[in-house]
Amino acid sequence: MTEITAPKSPVTTEEFTDRIREQLKYAQGVTPEQATPADVYVASSLVVRHYLQDAWFKTQQDMVNGNTKAVGYLSAEFLMGKQLRNALLNAGMIDQFDAAVEGLGFKPQDVIDAEYEPALGNGGLGRLAACFIDSLASLGVPAFGYGIQYRYGIFKQEFDKDGKQIEKPEYWLANEEPWGHTDYNRSQRVNFGGKVVTRADGSKEWQPEWSVRAVPVDYMVPGYASGRVNTLRLWTAKSYDEFDLATFNKSDYLNAVKPKVKAEDISKILYPEDSTPQGKALRLEQQYFFVSASIHDAIRVFYPGQDKPDLTTFPDKITFQLNDTHPVIGIPELMRVLIDEYGYDWNTAWDITTRTFNYTCHTLLPEALEVWPAKLIGELLPRHLEIIKAINTNFLAELATKTRDKAKIDRMRIVTEGENPQVRMAYLATAGGSHVNGVAELHSELLKDVTLRDFSDIYPDKFTNVTNGVTPRRFIRLANPRLSALITEGLGTDRWLSDLELLKGLEPLAKDDEFVKKFAAVKQANKEDFAAYAKREYGFELDPNTMFNTMVKRLHEYKRQSLKILALIAKYADIKSGKVNVDDVLPRTVIFGAKAAPGYYLAKMTIQLINNVARVVNNDPDVKGKLNVYFPWNYNVRLAQHLIPATDLDEQISQAGKEASGTGNMKFALNGAMTVGTLDGANVEIRERVGAENFFLFGMTVDEVDKLYEEGYSPAKYYEADPRLKAAIDMVSDGTFSNGDRNTYAPLVADWLTKDWFMTLADFTAYTEIQSDIEALYRQPLEWNRKALLNVANSGYFSSDRSITDYLTRIWHTGPLA
Numbered sequence: 001m002t003e004i005t006a007p008k009s010p011v012t013t014e015e016f017t018d019r020i021r022e023q024l025k026y027a028q029g030v031t032p033e034q035a036t037p038a039d040v041y042v043a044s045s046l047v048v049r050h051y052l053q054d055a056w057f058k059t060q061q062d063m064v065n066g067n068t069k070a071v072g073y074l075s076a077e078f079l080m081g082k083q084l085r086n087a088l089l090n091a092g093m094i095d096q097f098d099a100a101v102e103g104l105g106f107k108p109q110d111v112i113d114a115e116y117e118p119a120l121g122n123g124g125l126g127r128l129a130a131c132f133i134d135s136l137a138s139l140g141v142p143a144f145g146y147g148i149q150y151r152y153g154i155f156k157q158e159f160d161k162d163g164k165q166i167e168k169p170e171y172w173l174a175n176e177e178p179w180g181h182t183d184y185n186r187s188q189r190v191n192f193g194g195k196v197v198t199r200a201d202g203s204k205e206w207q208p209e210w211s212v213r214a215v216p217v218d219y220m221v222p223g224y225a226s227g228r229v230n231t232l233r234l235w236t237a238k239s240y241d242e243f244d245l246a247t248f249n250k251s252d253y254l255n256a257v258k259p260k261v262k263a264e265d266i267s268k269i270l271y272p273e274d275s276t277p278q279g280k281a282l283r284l285e286q287q288y289f290f291v292s293a294s295i296h297d298a299i300r301v302f303y304p305g306q307d308k309p310d311l312t313t314f315p316d317k318i319t320f321q322l323n324d325t326h327p328v329i330g331i332p333e334l335m336r337v338l339i340d341e342y343g344y345d346w347n348t349a350w351d352i353t354t355r356t357f358n359y360t361c362h363t364l365l366p367e368a369l370e371v372w373p374a375k376l377i378g379e380l381l382p383r384h385l386e387i388i389k390a391i392n393t394n395f396l397a398e399l400a401t402k403t404r405d406k407a408k409i410d411r412m413r414i415v416t417e418g419e420n421p422q423v424r425m426a427y428l429a430t431a432g433g434s435h436v437n438g439v440a441e442l443h444s445e446l447l448k449d450v451t452l453r454d455f456s457d458i459y460p461d462k463f464t465n466v467t468n469g470v471t472p473r474r475f476i477r478l479a480n481p482r483l484s485a486l487i488t489e490g491l492g493t494d495r496w497l498s499d500l501e502l503l504k505g506l507e508p509l510a511k512d513d514e515f516v517k518k519f520a521a522v523k524q525a526n527k528e529d530f531a532a533y534a535k536r537e538y539g540f541e542l543d544p545n546t547m548f549n550t551m552v553k554r555l556h557e558y559k560r561q562s563l564k565i566l567a568l569i570a571k572y573a574d575i576k577s578g579k580v581n582v583d584d585v586l587p588r589t590v591i592f593g594a595k596a597a598p599g600y601y602l603a604k605m606t607i608q609l610i611n612n613v614a615r616v617v618n619n620d621p622d623v624k625g626k627l628n629v630y631f632p633w634n635y636n637v638r639l640a641q642h643l644i645p646a647t648d649l650d651e652q653i654s655q656a657g658k659e660a661s662g663t664g665n666m667k668f669a670l671n672g673a674m675t676v677g678t679l680d681g682a683n684v685e686i687r688e689r690v691g692a693e694n695f696f697l698f699g700m701t702v703d704e705v706d707k708l709y710e711e712g713y714s715p716a717k718y719y720e721a722d723p724r725l726k727a728a729i730d731m732v733s734d735g736t737f738s739n740g741d742r743n744t745y746a747p748l749v750a751d752w753l754t755k756d757w758f759m760t761l762a763d764f765t766a767y768t769e770i771q772s773d774i775e776a777l778y779r780q781p782l783e784w785n786r787k788a789l790l791n792v793a794n795s796g797y798f799s800s801d802r803s804i805t806d807y808l809t810r811i812w813h814t815g816p817l818a
């Protein structure tokens with residue numbers, strides 16, 4: 001008997017059908033006969049919201065009236081993916097929806113596909129935020145996600161005829177968007193610019209120059225089987241002045257709408273940077289905009305109708321998690337609110353503030369830790385600059401009581417000295433919060449021992465680790481229904497969806513050949529599905545009887561897509577030169593997915609190279625279909641959900657010490673892919689858990705990388721030493737992938753041979769050597785699948801429910817609503 005613990009549907013199919021009809025009639029204004037899948041999508045979404053409404057109210061009431069501290073997850077990005085199917089799953093209405101929609105003459109898949117994916121994030125950091133709010137709700141912990149409702153999400157990626165990336169605006173709000181509820185009556189004023197004056201009593205008054213209206217758009221975040229519905233509150237910027245009538249009357253129409261345009265620019269577009277900095281005034285405006293609105297909102301929510309609330313209790317009401325440095329301006333903002341708006345003295349305000357905030361660091365790349373020119377902050381937020389300077393002064397004084405090491409104190413300045421002082425947001429976050437955490441064990445160690453070494457020396461107790469995780473609801477149950485059914489069959493229960501460590505129960509089944517074969521059949525069917533999907537969406541012809549080898553993530557030098565493409569070119573060169581017999585080559589389909597930041601020259605050139613390698617290799621008869629390269633454009637959550645379950649081999653090949661954690665690596669392991677990877681980020685923990693014998697490890701360690709940097713790294717040496725590497729790079733230079741033009745990739749080749757900051761060349765030989773182990777194993781399907789199954793069985797730790805539980809015990813000190 002299989003135990004089913006999935007949430008019970010609050011509706012019957014008949015009720016669901018009636019509600020859809022009602023919505024179609026009164027909201028969409030169409031008959032079921034006139035309706036399109038898009039109409040049915042909107043109607044069904046409204047029906048789902050309808051059934052979640054009471055649980056949403058109740059969760060909010062219990063949060064405000066009870067004693068359970070809430071979590072406010074402050075994040076500039078929430079990469080949510082499509083909502084409808086996830087909400088149906090979490091609320092237990094999938095079957096009723098499917099039946100109702102079919103009854104009305106539609107295919108459920110068409111209705112699901114009509115949803116336009118909100119792409120309000122760049123990559124792992126934004127998707128992590130989305131997994132975390134799913135887990136918070138599923139665990140019944142009261143929480144707000146606070147962020148920005150960008151009108152344009154991450155750009156839509158296309159490729160031109162030369163294989164170059166083209167960026168198109170992603171206007172995801174072009175059609176009716178049924179999930180967000182705009183609440184004009186809960187808006188907040190956010191001020192900018194102006195000056196600070198000192199009143200007669202010595203207190204300060206900020207006299208801002210301009211303001212915008214922050215209007216919340218609320219999204220329900222239904223927990224899986226928890227009966228709880230939390231809130232994702234994304235702010236959108238509106239102008240207070242629609243236009244200036246005086247200017248308009250002078251017939252200067254464009255200038256008349258300027259204030260509106262300027263104000264609304266704030267939430268217009270998501271910056272497409274990931275692990276690279278973007279020090280623009282507009283970005284600081286965005287950060288302050290959403291953080292200021294969120295802080296005021298939390299005070300409104302937790303002290304309803306109170307003019308003089310006792311904000312010394314604020315840290316007992318809500319704890320704010322700073323998702324990277326993007327929301328760190330919240331620290332001086334809360335100080336300002338407490339001192340200037342509510343009249344608290346500095347020390348009380350500082351005590352409240354430091355107890356309210358915690359900071360998660362998501363990267364070690366020094367260039368990605370945000371630093372703002374003090375001048376810019378001063379122009380935009382003059383009062384905040386004063387407060388930051390005072391925090392800095394107090395902090396330096398406190399340090400002086402803790403250490404005599406003057407050089408160290410100097411290194412720890414929040415505001416640097418000199419002509420153009422800078423504000424280091426990571427330092428401000430560390431000084432102004434209770435805890436600092438990294439996102440995987442290795443990353444947290446490096447954060448403590450290298451990046452924030454001085455801070456961890458003096459405040460060792462602030463530092464902790466919370467290894468990332470992913471939600472099994474979206475990334476196993478929704479993405480991979482076949483595997484989900486097999487897991488439930490194997491375990492005899494579906495309880496694993498709320499307790500992923502139960503996957504461990506599959507371990508003994510890895511010895512059962514029949515079960516392993518079922519597991520292999522699931523993978524094969526997923527590959528066939530993906531081939532059909534890729535044909536439909538991209539016009540690709542994938543052969544599901546080849547190994548599906550995937551590398552999907554942002555395009556960045558440290559992630560080393562170059563290593564993958566160079567190894568592939570080396571294989572191609574082997575075939576062309578006759579060094580290997582093409583008939584002996586294991587058939588592989590290599591699938592890339594990656595967006596490059598629009599200003600990131602080498603990253604964009606790498607995309608162009610991959611596309612042209614694909615063009616050449618896929619069309620070369622000498623290859624006999626053994627090597628196939630595909631680059632589906634515009635990688636997003638939807639594509640991830642299709643591709644991950646169909647992957648045999650996943651690439652996690654960043655230079656050791658550079659990938660803070662990775663979360664794709666977890667999704668692949670949980671979906672039964674094998675990983676080839678370096679000892680980096682969460683790979684280390686994945687390998688520990690799934691077993692070294694079930695993970696393809698290669699490459700330098702962090703220590704070896706450091707040593708090589710110290711000795712002086714010379715990539716040309718590696719080029720000379722490995723003839724296959726040389727052949728591959730020469731093939732890029734000689735025009736094979738640029739219609740004979742030798743200049744096309746010259747900057748990329750020059751970088752490889754003279755700089756190669758992330759040591760792609762140094763790891764090349766090891767990377768190509770491990771390929772023979774990979775291929776030998778793949779030629780034994782039963783053994784491959786046994787190991788892949790062991791990856792699934794031992795990856796339960798990487799549920800975001802476990803991450804959230806760690807945050808609750810190590811950092812937030814709160815829990816589920818009673």
Ligand code: GL4
Binds near residue numbers: 124275368681
């Ligand atoms: C990132 C890291 O690069 C990535 O390793 C990590 O998994 C993710 C979530 O913690 O955060 N940092 C930045 S910046 N973008 C990311 O995806």
